Amino acid sequence: MAGMNLILPAAPPLPPVVHHPAYCAELPEEHRFPMNKFRRVAELALAEGLVPGGKFLKPRAAPAEWVALAHDPAYVEQVFSTNVPPAIAREIGFPMTQSIALRGRCATGGSVLTGYLALEHGLACNTAGGSHHARKAHGAGFCVFNDVAVAIRVMQADGVIRRALVVDLDVHQGDGTADIFAGDPSVFTFSMHAQKNYPVRKVPSDLDLGLEDGLMDAPYLDLLAEHLPQVIDRAEPDIVFYNAGVDPFAGDKLGRLALSHEGLRLRDEHVIRTVRRLGLPLAGVLGGGYSTDIDELAGRHLTLLRAAATVARETPVLSA
Numbered sequence: 248m249a250g251m252n253l254i255l256p257a258a259p260p261l262p263p264v265v266h267h268p269a270y271c272a273e274l275p276e277e278h279r280f281p282m283n284k285f286r287r288v289a290e291l292a293l294a295e296g297l298v299p300g301g302k303f304l305k306p307r308a309a310p311a312e313w314v315a316l317a318h319d320p321a322y323v324e325q326v327f328s329t330n331v332p333p334a335i336a337r338e339i340g341f342p343m344t345q346s347i348a349l350r351g352r353c354a355t356g357g358s359v360l361t362g363y364l365a366l367e368h369g370l371a372c373n374t375a376g377g378s379h380h381a382r383k384a385h386g387a388g389f390c391v392f393n394d395v396a397v398a399i400r401v402m403q404a405d406g407v408i409r410r411a412l413v414v415d416l417d418v419h420q421g422d423g424t425a426d427i428f429a430g431d432p433s434v435f436t437f438s439m440h441a442q443k444n445y446p447v448r449k450v451p452s453d454l455d456l457g458l459e460d461g462l463m464d465a466p467y468l469d470l471l472a473e474h475l476p477q478v479i480d481r482a483e484p485d486i487v488f489y490n491a492g493v494d495p496f497a498g499d500k501l502g503r504l505a506l507s508h509e510g511l512r513l514r515d516e517h518v519i520r521t522v523r524r525l526g527l528p529l530a531g532v533l534g535g536g537y538s539t540d541i542d543e544l545a546g547r548h549l550t551l552l553r554a555a556a557t558v559a560r561e562t563p564v565l566s567a
């Protein structure tokens with residue numbers, strides 16, 4: 248009625264978030280893997296308004312043909328048909344059931360979808376993924392399929408990317424990813440991890456920073472800031488996959504580093520901001536995090552989605 252049009256700046260869109268209910272697989276009650284965190288991360292992300300329109304994007308379960316781009320077809324077949332040899336199942340650490348197989352396929356489909364959404368919007372996150380111990384021959388260390396490696400291979404096969412960079416800041420070394428991309432100059436693997444942590448035998452990444460036990464926020468963030476620009480320069484990536492494992496946290500059950508919640512926030516914002524300021528797409532995956540306190544752990548994992556939202560406000564995500 249006042250005869251003037253108020254033009255309000257539109258709220259910058261939140262980055263898309265990928266989730267599937269099957270991320271939370273069935274495990275025996277007493278199992279030491281904190282499976283319920285995947286349900287809780289989704290609930291907390293919705294409650295905190297970190298999901299655009301309150302709607303997750305739901306991936307399809309990866310077909311064998313995708314998974315076999317990064318893994319031996321015989322192993323893929325074993326998982327799909329729940330016929331994994333006991334020795335490999337033990338190395339993975341999960342009972343190799345239908346539920347676990349579906350979870351691996353959905354998390355993998357989720358990272359593929361996240362990669363595509365990152366290309367379209369600049370930034371996207373998966374509420375699972377980062378199964379970086381799964382190598383070409385088979386899974387290991389709670390990792391069935393290397394979702395990030397499959398996503399890169401699918402996107403390369405589709406011809407939408409040529410080169411990729413994996414920034415892996417989970418506290419454990421990204422041995423599976425390094426194994427899959429060994430000798431492949433089109434994919435640069437960067438892992439920053441606790442040197443004395445699992446896996447005992449590490450597979451060399453293109454750049455490994457093995458850190459001393461107990462390393463705290465300031466030196467950790469300094470090392471990251473020092474190396475990340477060079478890593479991006481060397482990788483010349485068309486996309487960056489970021490494993491934002493929260494197990495470098497001081498209170499993590501399986502970590503050996505001593506980052507604070509604030510340190511994790513600064514870490515995630517730094518990685519996402521650095522990549523986005525160069526105009527490169529970033530696909531964030533959840534990675535590891537271990538605690539018997541599922542609320543604390545899920546809250547810790549939200550750091551990635553919060554950081555993505557924060558950086559999206561600075562460098563708006565593209566609405567295709």
Ligand SMILES: [Zn+2]
Pocket residue numbers: 417418419492494534535536
């Ligand atoms: Zn880890």
